Amino acid sequence: MKIFADLHLHSRYSRATSKDMTLENLADWAAKKGLQLVGTGDFTHPIWFSELSSQLQEKRAGIYFIPQYQTVNFVLSAEISAIYSDKGKMRRIHLIVLAPSLEKAKILNQKLAGFGNLYADGRPVFGLSAEKLCEAIFSVDQDFVVIPAHIWTPWFSLFGSNSGYDSFFDCFGNFSEKILAIETGLSSDPAMNWRLSQLDEKSIVSFSDSHSPINLGREATVFDLSADFDYLELKSALHMGNNKILFTIEFFPEEGKYHYDGHRNCGVSFSPKEAKKLNFLCPKCRRPLTIGVLNRVEQLADREAENLEINHFIKGKAKRPGFVFAVPLIEIIADVYNQNKNSSFVKKIYDDTLSKAKEFEILLDFNEMELKQVCPKEVAEGILAVRRGEVEKIAGFDGQYGIIKIKKTSITETQASLF
Secondary structure, eight states, X not given: OEEEEEOOBOOTTSTTOOTTOOHHHHHHHHHHHTOSEEEOOOTTSHHHHHHHHHHOEEEETTEEEETTEEEEEEXXXXXXXXXXXXXXXXXXXXXXXXXXXXXXXXXHHHHHTTTSOTTSOSSOEESSOHHHHHHHHHHHOTTOEEEEOSTTOSSSSTTOTTTOOSOHHHHHGGGGGGOOEXXXXXXXXXXXXXXXXXXXXXXXXXXXXXXXXXXXXXSEEEEEOOTTOOHHHHHHHTSTTSOOEEEEEEOOGGGSTTSBEEETTTTEEEOHHXXXXXXXXXXXXXXXXXXXXXXXXXXXXXXXXXXXXXXXXXXXXXXXXXEEEOOOXXXXXXXXXXXXXXXXXXXXXXXXXXXXXXXXXXXXXXXXXXXXXXXXHHHHHXXXXXXXXXXXXXXXXXXXXXXXXXXXXXXXXXXXXXX
């Protein structure tokens, strides 16, 4: 059966995170979105881990729930940060970690406490290399899962222009084969990652990295799992070639915060070709531009984008899963009415719509007639326009989100100008 999963998120104990990131709110929003499996986030934080231990009940081995929301499954997840010097360069690598049980997570926490202060942040920072952290994690149990997070983000990732490596093996060394999957991040899509042959043996997943409940599922991965799946079945589904990842749900990568090159403080952004003409220097302050994801992919890719098939890449007998672009429903509502997404007007329509159906059903599955039964006509037209790719894109850069605007010719003009 289809299992919609978001395994990268944070608790309220991480910096710059909503106080509403509680288990009950996560389960509530997961149900509204249509997610059947979510990560707990931050199991390394001692206070949050105590809450997890007291509130979660085990449904099957490594899969948990809270009594109020028994249809929403939890798996223990965390993100950890490795900041260290290697080969004459400062490296900053973020890793998603999935734990096979509360008991194993507790043992890992005890080990990690010897390397840094787990109370300081829900996403703890260690001065160990990514390879050494993998060694510590897998020494506790071979069934832990490590996934490099948002692998193209300039400052904190595997291939980041300011923090990472050019080679997967250079980062993970002897543990490279233990890494089953990579996370795209908001500023790249799977097709961009297909261009690197060094990633051919790795599954590609997408998750939200959510810091607030409403952003849960803004990117997600859809697995083919049994109705009574456990942790080991989930881990097996991450193996490339098992064909258990059906597809991923993606931001348009231009909406991510690091797609183009630029300087946020100077208010300038450039495509890779434009940045090259400027010698990658800001025309205002003359300092180096922050090199974004699209440029970094171009630097490391050994395949041309034109040589990839539209929906998947075939390597031997392994078929890459497809992916779909989606804009969060609240953003579509805000766009069609030309309102701020935090306005009470937009939130009322959003809440009314989610009271009738789950967000993923609305964004991905419902036909035009079904859409108009659960949301206003102009919103339905906006959703259909996004599905057709009828959007205008202003790329994000240097930590500033991009903008995805529905082409107004796709929406009834009188409705679009209502406000």
